[in-house]
Amino acid sequence: MRGLALGSLKLPSNVLQSPMADCTDLPFRLVARQRGLAMACAEMISANSLVRVSRKTLDMLKTSAEDRPLAAQLLGHDPAVMARAATILEDQGFDLLDINLGCSVPKVVKNCEGSALLEEPLKVGRIFAAVKKALRKIPLTAKLRKGFKDESGDEAVAVAKLAQAEGLVGLVVHGRTGKQNYSVPADHKAVAKVKEAVSIPVIGNGDIFTAEDALRMVQESSCDGVMVGRGGLGNPWLYKEIEAALQGAQAPPPPSARDKRDALLQHLDYEVLHLGERQAMLNMRRIGAWYTAGLTHAKQLRVELCGAPDTAAMRELIEAFFCRLCGHP
Ligand SMILES: Cc1cc2nc3c(=O)[nH]c(=O)nc-3n(C[C@H](O)[C@H](O)[C@H](O)COP(=O)(O)O)c2cc1C
Known part of the structure; x- marks a missing residue:
């Protein structure tokens, strides 16, 4: 096709x-x-x-x-x-x-x-x-x-x-x-x-x-x-x-944990840029769960995102989550 x-x-x-x-x-x-x-x-x-x-x-x-x-x-x-x-x-x-x-x-x-x-x-x-x-x-x-x-x-x-x-x-x-x-x-x-x-x-x-x-x-x-x-x-x-x-072409490599982190952080940035801080905070609770489904400690991250005071804190939580997961910043 x-x-x-x-x-x-x-x-x-x-x-x-x-x-x-x-x-x-x-x-x-x-x-x-x-x-x-x-x-x-x-x-x-x-x-x-x-x-x-x-x-x-x-x-x-x-x-x-x-x-x-x-x-x-x-x-x-x-x-x-x-x-x-x-x-x-x-x-x-x-x-x-x-x-x-x-x-x-x-x-x-x-x-x-x-x-x-x-x-x-x-x-x-x-x-x-x-x-x-x-x-x-x-x-x-x-x-x-x-x-x-x-x-x-x-x-x-x-x-x-x-x-x-x-x-x-x-x-x-x-x-x-x-x-x-x-x-x-x-x-x-x-x-x-x-x-x-x-x-x-x-x-x-x-x-x-x-x-x-x-x-x-x-x-x-x-x-x-x-x-x-x-x-x-x-x-x-x-x-x-x-x-x-x-198209019968070779499959692209699957996304790494780092790719997931980068995409989630980019999603966060676009949320703030296009929808504003308040809406971004609400949406990120769901969006964080999408990207981390099936990963170790994902549930804990979801709880932490719900308690975060602003999107800057959400960013830090996401970075720390992936740092724990793959061992590098
Ligand atoms: C949260 C959610 C919202 C949806 N909203 C719409 C919508 O606004 N318009 C629409 O045509 N279908 C909507 N759907 C249906 C999806 O577009 C799709 O047809 C359906 O989920 C089946 O595809 P999937 O198995 O790939 O999810 C929605 C589905 C979900 C889960």
């Missing part, structure tokens, strides 16, 4: 980063891009909040010149509001727009948004048509689950056909229903079913934590690319590892 074309957007890699609320912000993306991530997606945005010009929503769109190419993801159910929000995002300079048909959070589903829309193909068709018409040049994709409650994959197939008919240029398929949680393995056959039904690119998503997982996804579904979610948390090297495997 050597690159992916999503309409006018030509990507050098077949590996994409999955949008994850409260995780895939600008600092996350910058750390990953510097280690080989080719295509990123910002955090999901509510169309309603965006058209109401909510400060918090605008903050979630924060990006920078190095953060390219970048997709935005839109959540909503009203075609007119979705279309207005799409125009705002296009004007902000995003390279691609994705429609969320996968979110399963109760307050979203109750509003007939996200994965709940998979049961409402007529509504989905109206949203696709309105958003497509509103966009002047950037390509449009959708990210869907295999169904809302129905486990057959038929709902995803129906929506995929609609997407193709309305001019969407690609689909991401997560092989779980909106009702299934992560304890159920992602169903790659559902991705295969969508791939067979349409000719636009289909990107497989779900349970990709290693290059082998990605190869299995491609073998079992014949998908055109893969999207990595949780596997990228604290592992910004994974995208490049997968890319090498998909």
Whole structure:
């Protein structure tokens, strides 16, 4: 596999980063891009909040010149509001727009948004048509689950056909229903079913934590690319590892403890720079855990980070942790 074309957007890699609320912000993306991530997606945005010009929503769109190419993801159910929000995002300079048909959070589903829309193909068709018409040049994709409650994959197939008919240029398929949680393995056959039904690119998503997982996804579904979610948390090297495997190239060396320390400290610096000291302190409690998962005394570091008075103290704790782990500063 050597690159992916999503309409006018030509990507050098077949590996994409999955949008994850409260995780895939600008600092996350910058750390990953510097280690080989080719295509990123910002955090999901509510169309309603965006058209109401909510400060918090605008903050979630924060990006920078190095953060390219970048997709935005839109959540909503009203075609007119979705279309207005799409125009705002296009004007902000995003390279691609994705429609969320996968979110399963109760307050979203109750509003007939996200994965709940998979049961409402007529509504989905109206949203696709309105958003497509509103966009002047950037390509449009959708990210869907295999169904809302129905486990057959038929709902995803129906929506995929609609997407193709309305001019969407690609689909991401997560092989779980909106009702299934992560304890159920992602169903790659559902991705295969969508791939067979349409000719636009289909990107497989779900349970990709290693290059082998990605190869299995491609073998079992014949998908055109893969999207990595949780596997990228604290592992910004994974995208490049997968890319090498998909290209049949030699695997890059695995990250050392020093590489992990440097990436975590860089993540900390970007948090402070782009989100400010207060938000950085809150976020670093989670981010510290991502990078140190499985390492000796990681739990102790997590506790210490929670008690740190500021990010300078967090930096010292992280440095001391890795110094203990690998014996050099
Ligand atoms: C904390 C978290 C937040 C997520 N937020 C979003 C989101 O905003 N939009 C979306 O399409 N999917 C979201 N997802 C789903 C992921 O993008 C992905 O589809 C799912 O986790 C399966 O991929 P994975 O097994 O590689 O993690 C989220 C998942 C997690 C764990």
